[in-house]
Amino acid sequence: MIKALIEREERREGEGERRGEREEGEREEEKRRETRREGGRREERGRRESRSWRAVSVLLSEGLSPAWKQTRNHAAAARLDLRGIYPPIATPFTPQEDVDFQKLEENLQKYAKIPFRGLVVQGSNGEYPFLTEEERVEVVKAVRRSLPADKLLMAGSGCESTKATIQLTQKMAAAGADAVLVVTPCFYKGKMNSPALVQHFTKVADNSPVPVVLYSVPANTGLELPLDAVMGLSEHPNILGLKDSGGDITQIGLIVHKTKTQDFQVLAGSAGFLMAAYSVGAVGGVCALANVLGREVCELEHLCVSGRLEEARALQQRLIEPNAAVSSICCTEDFDPPLTQVTRKLGVPALKQAMEWFGFHGGACRSPLQPLTEAETQQLRRDFCSNGWLIAVGLRKFNLSNTPMNNSRMSTWKHTGGQQSRWFWWAGFGGACEDQQVHKQV
Numbered sequence: 329m330i331k332a333l334i335e336r337e338e339r340r341e342g343e344g345e346r347r348g349e350r351e352e353g354e355r356e357e358e359k360r361r362e363t364r365r366e367g368g369r370r371e372e373r374g375r376r377e378s379r380s381w382r383a384v385s386v387l388l389s390e391g392l393s394p395a396w397k398q399t400r401n402h403a404a405a406a407r408l409d410l411r412g413i414y415p416p417i418a419t420p421f422t423p424q425e426d427v428d429f430q431k432l433e434e435n436l437q438k439y440a441k442i443p444f445r446g447l448v449v450q451g452s453n454g455e456y457p458f459l460t461e462e463e464r465v466e467v468v469k470a471v472r473r474s475l476p477a478d479k480l481l482m483a484g485s486g487c488e489s490t491k492a493t494i495q496l497t498q499k500m501a502a503a504g505a506d507a508v509l510v511v512t513p514c515f516y517k518g519k520m521n522s523p524a525l526v527q528h529f530t531k532v533a534d535n536s537p538v539p540v541v542l543y544s545v546p547a548n549t550g551l552e553l554p555l556d557a558v559m560g561l562s563e564h565p566n567i568l569g570l571k572d573s574g575g576d577i578t579q580i581g582l583i584v585h586k587t588k589t590q591d592f593q594v595l596a597g598s599a600g601f602l603m604a605a606y607s608v609g610a611v612g613g614v615c616a617l618a619n620v621l622g623r624e625v626c627e628l629e630h631l632c633v634s635g636r637l638e639e640a641r642a643l644q645q646r647l648i649e650p651n652a653a654v655s656s657i658c659c660t661e662d663f664d665p666p667l668t669q670v671t672r673k674l675g676v677p678a679l680k681q682a683m684e685w686f687g688f689h690g691g692a693c694r695s696p697l698q699p700l701t702e703a704e705t706q707q708l709r710r711d712f713c714s715n716g717w718l719i720a721v722g723l724r725k726f727n728l729s730n731t732p733m734n735n736s737r738m739s740t741w742k743h744t745g746g747q748q749s750r751w752f753w754w755a756g757f758g759g760a761c762e763d764q765q766v767h768k769q770v
């Protein structure tokens with residue numbers, strides 16, 4: 329009996345051992361299967377990573393970084409509505425060529441009464457290449473202090489290197505810029521191909537606390553931001569849009585068309601082709617002429633967006649020559665498609681002279697920009713007078729000393745038969761100038 333019990337116990341123990349061994353074997357097999365599975369996963373990860381690195385290397389060779397850091401304002405980029413007109417404001421200087429913040433402030437007070445969407449500070453017309461980094465930031469701070477809260481401050485933060493552009497962008501954001509306008513680097517223009525430019529703007533946008541607007545101005549930089557680069561960059565969450573000063577309407581139309589699936593906004597870079605740009609989908613304009621005829625350029629925008637094309641056409645035609653004279657986009661034969669040949673003649677010195685005629689502080693440019701010659705001044709006046717913007721009534725001899733005219737005073741707006749007219753009286757300082765009563769007809 330006992331023997332049987334022992335034998336049964338031994339059998340049970342043997343079965344237990346064998347079950348344990350089986351279970352151990354199964355556990356070992358499971359481990360081996362898991363190891364194989366993990367190895368497979370690791371290989372797959374390796375393949376995927378190599379695929380993704382291959383992709384990244386391709387992307388990086390095209391300048392697109394795979395993961396965009398979320399700056400605090402990417403969401404802002406989606407919200408910021410750029411529609412409207414912006415003067416790229418001029419920078420007044422003292423006779424010693426220091427920034428004249430007092431005159432800047434007086435100009436800002438006048439701009440505040442004009443229905444601009446905002447101001448571009450340190451655009452081409454701001455003479456940014458001639459300002460130190462510190463001055464560029466100080467001017468942004470001064471404008472921020474004065475600009476009404478509902479106006480957008482777009483600060484030009486472009487430099488030649490990506491590193492310097494990021495640093496200045498961050499300083500301008502801290503100084504109060506709502507967005508930055510970043511011009512294409514151009515000193516080594518032969519090497520500024522799409523991959524280089526896409527990588528540049530991507531890194532800037534990755535590191536900018538505020539949304540970025542691309543700035544392509546081939547007449548000044550000698551290069552155009554290529555379409556494929558714009559299309560790639562339009563997908564960046566912190567890149568809002570493009571300011572195109574090239575003036576090629578087909579290029580602007582193509583950019584609008586090719587980026588329409590993105591929240592990407594295109595601004596015309598000159599009043600000379602503003603209506604045409606609106607017709608192909610631009611949402612606004614950065615226009616030097618708006619420093620002088622700000623209300624009229626805003627009126628053109630209004631007529632375009634409200635479909636009053638006959639009136640828009642008539643107004644646009646009267647703005648082409650004055651715009652041509654004051655546009656800061658220098659003449660370069662290579663980048664001067666016929667349409668824009670009219671838009672580039674006398675540049676910033678002419679803009680500043682015209683500002684003086686229309687009651688703003690323009691003054692001298694910073695060296696090495698030279699003042700207008702007498703012949704250029706006459707040409708400039710013709711461009712405004714022949715389009716009915718400046719009619720000298722009772723013009724008497726001007727014997728201005730070097731002191732630019734100032735102390736202008738706008739008297740009244742007078743509507744006469746649908747025409748608006750403004751009368752200006754000037755009393756210049758420092759010279760034997762006499763009162764000049766000029767009838768400006770708009």
Ligand SMILES: O=C(O)C(=O)C[C@@H](O)C(=O)O
Pocket residue numbers: 416448450451452453454545573597598599614615616617654655656657
């Ligand atoms: O000053 C700027 O930044 C410009 O784009 C100039 C351009 O708007 C023009 O009308 O000439």
